[in-house]
Amino acid sequence: MKIFVFPEVYQGEVKEISFEILGLAQEIKEKTGGDLHVLLAGKGVKEFVPQFGLADKILLLDNEKLEGVSPFIYQNILFQVLKDRAPELILFGHTSIGMDLAGFVALKLNFPMVAFCKNVKAENGHLMATSLICGGKILADVKIKDNKGVCLVLPGSYPAEKGKVEGTKEVEELSLSEIEEKIKFERFIIPEVEDIDITKENILVAVGRGIQNQENLEVVEELAQALGGALAASRPVVDQGWLPLTRVVGRSGKSVKPKLYLSLGISGAPEHVEGMKDAGLIIAINTDPNAPIFQTAHYGVVGDIFDIVPALVEEIKARK
């Protein structure tokens, strides 16, 4: 399969989503064979070439005029580059940049497009994608017609580490002929951070329905603070509106890999476990000795979080 990846490089760095989709592309390539191409375009992007060691070929377009990420210009560049190269799968991050570009590319190439992808894979000769729709309540498995498509992959769906391979195999330098500047890049306006990114935290205190109500979150918040970590949650906690959507761990949320994952009042449904099973150390507290989470946890405590958590906070504070 001929796979093209569009990394996001701006403000002097390669964004994490680029490595996430690169790792995913490599996974697909390992199954299907073929080539993995990266289209690296922007002003001053040449210096980032060695970060894309997984790419069989880097199509490099380093040009003064490509300041910022102006959608109109990039849409046209992408189409010009891709149209004669027989792409089969084109991967973007499901970000504001990816959303600006993917639809145009799909339309121009007459490819189907799948947005909100949690998963893209090659299975039994078919290209499949799992798309998270209705705010994460439904996971739709789709078969991509003729094995040719454009996919927008949700950030946090794949570990970035897999894509971080240094080295350079082949670079093809492209030149920019005419660019029509219908839209001119002015400046970046960085939105205020709305919430933390749980995929980047070393310590997660994850809370489930066992917490009973929003007011009780105070107890676990205190533990997270004492440990220097952050709160994550199972799906029902977020569906109740007790914590923001950004905190969900699992199939319809984020995949996390912290050093410590403290699971409090979470049963351990497969949809949840999928997103946290790779954590370094998993400790679960649950009143039910038969809760499935104990099969995933390295250490388990059969007990009530309302007894154990306050005692734990006290102990941590005392030791500090």
Ligand SMILES: Cc1cc2nc3c(=O)[nH]c(=O)nc-3n(C[C@H](O)[C@H](O)[C@H](O)COP(=O)(O)OP(=O)(O)OC[C@H]3O[C@@H](n4cnc5c(N)ncnc54)[C@H](O)[C@@H]3O)c2cc1C
């Ligand atoms: C398409 C789809 C996608 C989904 N995606 C996700 C996802 O991304 N993430 C996710 O988490 N879920 C997801 N789910 C939901 C998943 O199937 C489970 O319903 C959910 O994970 C259960 O959450 P929970 O463990 O918090 O609640 P429950 O299953 O209700 O478990 C609560 C646990 O708390 C324990 N408990 C109760 N009181 C206490 C106490 N005082 N002290 C200690 N323990 C206590 C109970 O014994 C129980 O084990 C998805 C479901 C579907 C259908």
